[in-house]
Amino acid sequence: MRSVVDRPIFHIARDDRGGFGAFAPNAEVDAVELDFAQRSDGCGGFAQVSEPECVRHYTRLSTLNFDIDRGLYPLGSCTMKHNPRLNEAVAADPRFATPHPYWPEPYLEAHQAIMGELAKDLAEVSGFDEVCLLPAAGAHGELTATFMMKAYHQAQGNTAKNVILIPDTAHGTNPASAAMTGFKCKNISSGPDGYLRLEDVVPHLDDTVAGIMITNPNTCGIYERDLSRIADALHAKDALLYMDGANFNAVMGIFQPGKLGVDVMHFNLHKTFTTPHGGGGPGSGPIGYVSKLAPFAPGSGTKQSIGPVKAYFGQWGMYIRAWTYIRSLGGKGLREVSEEAVLNANYIKARLADTLHVPFATPSFHEFVATDKGFPNDLATIDLAKRLLDHGFHPPTMYFPIHVKGAILIEPTETESLEELDRFIDAVKAVRAEMETSPEVVRTAPHTTPVRRVNEALAARQLHLRWSVGDE
Numbered sequence: 001m002r003s004v005v006d007r008p009i010f011h012i013a014r015d016d017r018g019g020f021g022a023f024a025p026n027a028e029v030d031a032v033e034l035d036f037a038q039r040s041d042g043c044g045g046f047a048q049v050s051e052p053e054c055v056r057h058y059t060r061l062s063t064l065n066f067d068i069d070r071g072l073y074p075l076g077s078c079t080m081k082h083n084p085r086l087n088e089a090v091a092a093d094p095r096f097a098t099p100h101p102y103w104p105e106p107y108l109e110a111h112q113a114i115m116g117e118l119a120k121d122l123a124e125v126s127g128f129d130e131v132c133l134l135p136a137a138g139a140h141g142e143l144t145a146t147f148m149m150k151a152y153h154q155a156q157g158n159t160a161k162n163v164i165l166i167p168d169t170a171h172g173t174n175p176a177s178a179a180m181t182g183f184k185c186k187n188i189s190s191g192p193d194g195y196l197r198l199e200d201v202v203p204h205l206d207d208t209v210a211g212i213m214i215t216n217p218n219t220c221g222i223y224e225r226d227l228s229r230i231a232d233a234l235h236a237k238d239a240l241l242y243m244d245g246a247n248f249n250a251v252m253g254i255f256q257p258g259k260l261g262v263d264v265m266h267f268n269l270h271k272t273f274t275t276p277h278g279g280g281g282p283g284s285g286p287i288g289y290v291s292k293l294a295p296f297a298p299g300s301g302t303k304q305s306i307g308p309v310k311a312y313f314g315q316w317g318m319y320i321r322a323w324t325y326i327r328s329l330g331g332k333g334l335r336e337v338s339e340e341a342v343l344n345a346n347y348i349k350a351r352l353a354d355t356l357h358v359p360f361a362t363p364s365f366h367e368f369v370a371t372d373k374g375f376p377n378d379l380a381t382i383d384l385a386k387r388l389l390d391h392g393f394h395p396p397t398m399y400f401p402i403h404v405k406g407a408i409l410i411e412p413t414e415t416e417s418l419e420e421l422d423r424f425i426d427a428v429k430a431v432r433a434e435m436e437t438s439p440e441v442v443r444t445a446p447h448t449t450p451v452r453r454v455n456e457a458l459a460a461r462q463l464h465l466r467w468s469v470g471d472e
């Protein structure tokens, strides 16, 4: 039998029970009965529950998910760091939380000054000439940038440039953004040591190449040491270098892409600058770029601008958090963030060297990729991930990057203590030992979570998210 916890609220509803109602006996408008039977979408109306039932139902639901406030969340490529409560306090201040973009200009002066400061800070830490805050996520930053790259080539009269090179280490959003802009994507392989070598790129550099999209450090956590040389080769052909900056947490205060040949890059404020996924709101993916791309940026005020990409000011709530974060740490603090993120990842990597197979000997930055090679009894990455849940940890990223078979991508971030890192390492070692001694326990995990192992392929194909009348 399913527990009360995972039944939809409609199952505890009773017609004779209701919550708080707002009665306005002197209201000058007539009450309107909502006629749910008229709705074409089959919605059976609101569940009738008392206030305590309602509060308890949703409070219970809120405890079922794993979250960053509960424990280590080593999801590679996502930078699931702690959300400082100071950011939340500042963002909740009514002076920051209530402004509306339609307010008259003078009332928004302080907010615009803060956005200006944030853009300047991001430009400084990345070495770019300009920053546009508007894009609403990393992928949206990519899309904005690829449109700017296209506009740049059109302005040069380079209409033959219609190909974007995508290394095998790329996040899926990179080819998606390029394709949505109308570019053709050409996949290229990185070298045997896990990074893209100049000689992997040069053979592809013909007159059709508009640019390349490189993540740095890449999605194996490896620094792209040929980046500047690749930039020179591209620029010699008037092609552009896009850097996916999702992994910027590894290099703040250490490496400035704008000074080393990168033409345009996106930041993930919701990774690097706190407020990670589930951290209290939407994302934000500002882009930094060199001055030759500036006329094409949204809001540049020139005829060559690609036009608006987001209404009003963009994700203000994320700006105020990122601005607070940068101000509370300062330049030195940001560098320490990256140094500790790199140290934590390498600590885990070193302590797990005898437990997980690591495919590249190349040094790691803020994350490292391991694989399930050598797991006994036909067990695989997914089994390690599921069993870790029973040990109280969110699993690492699984099966990404896709060119590494059975990938396990581990990113602890800088906000974890040594004790927590040790607990995680011990849990991985314990699961690895269980794979030998009690493989069935691992194969059927998780055993302690509200939902056990589900058929993920089926769940994706036959997604059933809405309760309707008659559903059990």
Ligand SMILES: *Cc1c(COP(=O)(O)O)cnc(C)c1O
Pocket (backbone or CB within 6 Å): 077, 078, 137, 138, 139, 140, 170, 171, 173, 174, 215, 219, 244, 246, 247, 268, 283, 285
């Ligand atoms: C997260 C991520 C993205 C996409 O960012 P979103 O904000 O999720 O759209 C792109 N590239 C890499 C390498 C990422 O890790």
